[in-house]
Amino acid sequence: MMERFMPTAVSAAALLFDMDGTLIDSTAVIERTWHSFAGKHGLDTERVLAFSHGRRTEETVAAFAPTGVDIAAEARRLVAQEVVDTEGIVAVPGAAELLASLPRESWALVTSAGRELAEARMGAAGLPVPPVVISADDVTAGKPSPEGYLAAADRLGVLPHDTIVFEDAEAGVLAARASGALTVIVGSCAVRATEGLDRVADLRGVRAASTDGRLLVRY
Missing domain, CATH: 3.40.50.1000 (HAD superfamily/HAD-like)
Incomplete structure (x- = not known):
């Protein structure tokens, strides 16, 4: 149809x-957040961004974080970063x-x-x-x-x-x-x-x- x-x-x-x-x-903030996450862990930023649309932060972190990363702690770090980053x-x-x-x-x-x-x-x-x-x-x-x-x-x-x-x-x-x-x-x-x-x-x-x-x- x-x-x-x-x-x-x-x-x-x-x-x-x-x-x-x-x-x-909030495109500018979202891109800054996931660029920093991907850069920190050596990930493909575009793949992370594409997956993240519409999903909770912790779910995106869980989908891409390397073995050994504390998923909950990393998600909390990213959310705390986003709360104060409202430029744009x-x-x-x-x-x-x-x-x-x-x-x-x-x-x-x-x-x-x-x-x-x-x-x-x-x-x-x-x-x-x-x-x-x-x-x-x-x-x-x-x-x-x-x-x-x-x-x-x-x-x-x-x-x-x-x-x-x-x-x-x-x-x-x-x-x-x-x-x-x-x-x-x-x-x-x-x-x-x-x-x-x-x-x-x-x-x-x-x-x-x-x-x-x-x-x-x-x-």
Whole structure:
């Protein structure tokens, strides 16, 4: 099935957002982090970066760290480095306007970052943190597991299939689809998991209106 690019309107109970690459552009920080990790351990930076998109830091470290490396300690070191490194972080175009239009109880953040890192990055981008945040600290299995999206829907008191997920990375898309949510791709990710899904270049063309406790979302 070919991807659809025609404008559409969908009714939903809530919106669920990934963070990096969806609401914020943290490319510069992510590249600095994984370049330093790869350089320290003599790894192929591009392979590490490609794998890391949408995944928890500890999972990426575990996938590439040489034998003998303390996975948990190395992940903590990298996260601590990221929390204070916010240079270059900006909001994805349209993100601030879209979030400002949403009732606070109608959306959630579902991110592979930990809570402290998520708050630091959202703050650096000038974006609000919603009451419901499902971070790497809150799940036993990160994306592509649907656990985070299922937990967010549950916390919001809505059914997963009555939500719209905005995602930008393969692992997140797989997680969103597995949760049963309508999934919209933000950006250029084009893999098998994105086939047949709606896509937006950024969030400037996404609009949401609240009526009778539901959202009418246009994109």
